[in-house]
Amino acid sequence: MNPEEITLKIKNFAGQYVNTDNIEADTDLFASGMVNSLFAMQLVLFVEKEFGIKVENEDLDIDNFKSLDAIHLFIQRKLPVAS
């Protein structure tokens, strides 16, 4: 999957919970209070379902999830392992 496809999928997903027109790729979604506490698990389910990645204990690092960019990097890092 190329980076553009990943970006699009992330944007489509995040767009269901926040107005992605108004956020930068590096905006901290959690610190900005844009998302509620359920978003964390919705994000995990999204990444797992959409990219076939398993999010596990060792992945629990806010740097993996805090912004659209961070999520992108996390997925890219995990994808080769998953495939």
Next chain:
Amino acid sequence: MDMELNADQISARQAFRQFVEQHVIPTAAKCDALRETPPELIESLAREGYLGALVPKEYGGEGMDGLKWGLLCEAMGYGSASLLSLLTVHSMVIQAVLKWGTQAQREKWLPPLASGKIIAGFALTENKTGSDAKNTKTSARQQDDGTWLLQGNKKWMSFGQVASLFLILAQIDGKATAFLVERGSRGFSTEPITGMMGFRSAMLAQLHMDDCLVPAENILGRPGFGFSHVIGTALDQGRYSIAWGCAGLARACVDACLDYTDQREQFGVPIREHQLIQEMIADMITQSRAAQMLCFRAASLKEQGDPSLIMETSMAKYFASRAAVKIASDAVQIHGANGCSNQFPVERHFRDAKIMEIIEGSNQMQQIIIARYGYQRHQIKKKGGGNP
């Protein structure tokens, strides 16, 4: 969404309902009156593999899928909401360990949880912190040797008198963190809670942690992820189980009323002949069916691992618990004075149904997140995306 059960699911449902007929219904009133669940009943759940239903086979469980689990909870809710709550809290801890445990934690805890050698309790709520659960006051501080000392109290733990392992949320310098705490830990004690309106045989307890010593390896997940991820996973599982349980409780009330209205005569005819009774029966049946359908939808999304599962489960829990309260209330009405007597199960169902609106996130909390979800979906629709 396919709501037809296949042959395997039908036979599983039959087995669950048979178990409830044989072991749960005959003892439920007595357990309620005595405010206890006898160990033999818990052992019978373990023997059937119900305590380990969600544990994968490699760890000694049944590896049951979400739909079958739902059917099991529905059957259990039909017989006893208190007993359902044992399956609920036990499975919440199992899901949390399965999802966020390290390999070592999974290997250590899942086999005894599956066999029922360990009964698990879920400890989030405190005396002063309920719905605002992220801000629990129980704290944890690390010692030089890496072990943790927990300080604080938890209240209203279902089966807290029985459980030997608790999933406890505590704060490490403001970072919500989940811990697995064994009953025998130094500085840990429990105190039974009595006087409950419903869930009377759920053997509730308060937990006291007074510099309770917890090994370094008993953190579940990572500091700061205890609420959002670990407790989040558990609560989602809890809402799912409770939604199905409510559907079962509702079905029990409907069945009781169909029987009763056939037998009870007033004004020279069985009361089923009175149209105002029929109105209540029609509403009960319809609400009960609608609750089941939302549960099936949640099951289908769970199977797919779809992110919308979280909100749809919240809706299922919200609707099913409201329906259960209304249906149980009408069931008491239909039974008249008999409905107010513990000689008829609808009296217990009525008390238990009310609890369902409060646990696993009160219905006001569900309403808040459902409304927010509605606005978000509406926004997307206006932008021309998705299929809200």
